[in-house]
Amino acid sequence: MEPTLAQRQNPRDPQKPGKTLLVKNADMLVTMDGARREIRGGGLYVEGNRIVAVGPTAELPATADEVIDASGHLVTPGLVNTHHHMYQSLTRAVPAAQDAELFGWLTSLYKVWANLTPEMIEVSTLTAMSELLLSGCTTSSDHLYIYPNGSRLDDSIRAAQRIGMRFHASRGSMSVGQKDGGLPPDAVVERDDAILADTQRVIETYHDEGRYAMLRIVVAPCSPFSVSRDLMRESAALARHYGVSMHTHLAENANDIAYSREKFGMTPAEYAEDLGWVGRDVWHAHCVQLDDHGIGLFSRTCTGVAHCPCSNMRLASGIAPVKKMRLAGVPVGLGVDGSASNDGAQMVAEARQAMLLARVGFGPDAMTAREALEIATLGGSQVLGRDDIGALAPGMAADFVAFDLRQPLFAGALHDPVAALVFCAPSQVALSVIGGRVIVKEGVLQTVELEPVIERHNRLAAQLMQMAR
Numbered sequence: 007m008e009p010t011l012a013q014r015q016n017p018r019d020p021q022k023p024g025k026t027l028l029v030k031n032a033d034m035l036v037t038m039d040g041a042r043r044e045i046r047g048g049g050l051y052v053e054g055n056r057i058v059a060v061g062p063t064a065e066l067p068a069t070a071d072e073v074i075d076a077s078g079h080l081v082t083p084g085l086v087n088t089h090h091h092m093y094q095s096l097t098r099a100v101p102a103a104q105d106a107e108l109f110g111w112l113t114s115l116y117k118v119w120a121n122l123t124p125e126m127i128e129v130s131t132l133t134a135m136s137e138l139l140l141s142g143c144t145t146s147s148d149h150l151y152i153y154p155n156g157s158r159l160d161d162s163i164r165a166a167q168r169i170g171m172r173f174h175a176s177r178g179s180m181s182v183g184q185k186d187g188g189l190p191p192d193a194v195v196e197r198d199d200a201i202l203a204d205t206q207r208v209i210e211t212y213h214d215e216g217r218y219a220m221l222r223i224v225v226a227p228c229s230p231f232s233v234s235r236d237l238m239r240e241s242a243a244l245a246r247h248y249g250v251s252m253h254t255h256l257a258e259n260a261n262d263i264a265y266s267r268e269k270f271g272m273t274p275a276e277y278a279e280d281l282g283w284v285g286r287d288v289w290h291a292h293c294v295q296l297d298d299h300g301i302g303l304f305s306r307t308c309t310g311v312a313h314c315p316c317s318n319m320r321l322a323s324g325i326a327p328v329k330k331m332r333l334a335g336v337p338v339g340l341g342v343d344g345s346a347s348n349d350g351a352q353m354v355a356e357a358r359q360a361m362l363l364a365r366v367g368f369g370p371d372a373m374t375a376r377e378a379l380e381i382a383t384l385g386g387s388q389v390l391g392r393d394d395i396g397a398l399a400p401g402m403a404a405d406f407v408a409f410d411l412r413q414p415l416f417a418g419a420l421h422d423p424v425a426a427l428v429f430c431a432p433s434q435v436a437l438s439v440i441g442g443r444v445i446v447k448e449g450v451l452q453t454v455e456l457e458p459v460i461e462r463h464n465r466l467a468a469q470l471m472q473m474a475r
């Protein structure tokens with residue numbers, strides 16, 4: 007028997023008409039659609055979790071179940087964060103790790119992170135997501151690769167579901183401890199078979215491959231210097247069996263390159279290719295030291311890059327050749343990286359930093375404000391392997407944000423509010439809508455009461471630092 011329409015649809019995304027939402031009269035609406043339209047007096051009409059119409063307000067339906075007047079605001083697609091370690095929000099500005107480069111920084115922090123608990127993972131994820139949401143991010147990935155004391159990926163997934171953020175949860179891993187020549191202490195690494203079994207469990211439990219998915223799982227061994235060759239290969243095989251994306255750190259700084267050459271006799275890009283870690287379903291964080299051969303390889307294979315400018319500056323890792331990558335056709339998204347190496351997780355600030363850092367490295371025309379915003383929206387969606395977020399157009403997920411242009415920080419820049427968003431000091435959002443649901447209204451998070459979360463977060467952070475003494 008022919009299945010009915012309802013049976014054919016993804017059960018997690020029933021196409022019922024849903025509540026309607028009209029956003030009207032935005033001073034400017036940035037679509038990031040194929041024509042990169044910017045619409046004065048623009049608006050959006052939403053049905054359920056998706057956009058039905060985008061255009062000048064006069065051309066949209068006049069009423070809806072909920073109507074939001076966006077006069078005085080800039081509306082953009084929700085920003086997409088492609089690299090983070092949310093648990094690190096508990097260990098910002100740790101004195102011993104304030105002035106170190108990557109390997110020294112990691113070595114100081116592993117012993118602190120060894121005391122993480124499931125409660126700490128959940129609360130720090132809530133805090134990190136609040137910060138991201140208020141800064142315009144509507145979809146985030148998180149790379150959780152350390153699971154001490156019974157912690158599980160489920161702890162961060164619970165937080166995402168509670169706060170209402172679109173989430174790509176990475177089941178990270180570390181398997182090569184110090185006794186085997188790796189960087190992490192033996193106490194925080196797991197066995198290969200346990201890692202693979204738990205990865206399979208979370209994919210089967212949570213992964214939603216459907217359009218408008220609120221939750222996807224990613225397979226994500228931490229880095230070539232903390233995971234065995236076999237685990238890299240087997241992780242790729244597992245990911246591809248289930249059709250989920252793959253993510254790791256690559257070519258972050260000069261020591262990373264030296265380690266790769268010494269240990270594997272290859273550059274990080276060659277090593278990634280050798281392991282099958284290139285392709286449309288793969289994205290690598292940092293790639294600051296990706297050489298021309300690596301850029302060519304990523305371009306041919308459509309392998310994505312999460313560019314993390316603040317973290318790269320904080321750890322003095324260098325300046326990623328983003329312009330070169332983009333000219334070669336490499337998909338590039340933006341990542342705030344973990345809060346221990348970029349002690350702020352503000353997506354607009356990250357876009358601004360991407361623009362400024364590109365100019366320091368490669369001249370004043372190395373990145374425009376609009377390119378930075380494109381990397382932060384469309385670029386991120388491409389890197390995460392999605393075609394339903396990152397732009398405002400009919401059929402896309404209803405993920406968008408609004409910034410109040412009447413704040414002092416935008417004064418004098420309103421002749422170009424789009425460039426102003428990136429050039430001026432980073433703004434928080436007045437409004438955030440994810441999948442048609444209002445998550446931030448008038449600058450206030452609607453889904454979680456923040457004050458008690460932050461209080462609990464700070465208590466747990468103090469506890470964590472105490473335990474490491």
Ligand SMILES: [Zn+2]
Binds near residue numbers: 090091343344
């Ligand atoms: Zn990272």
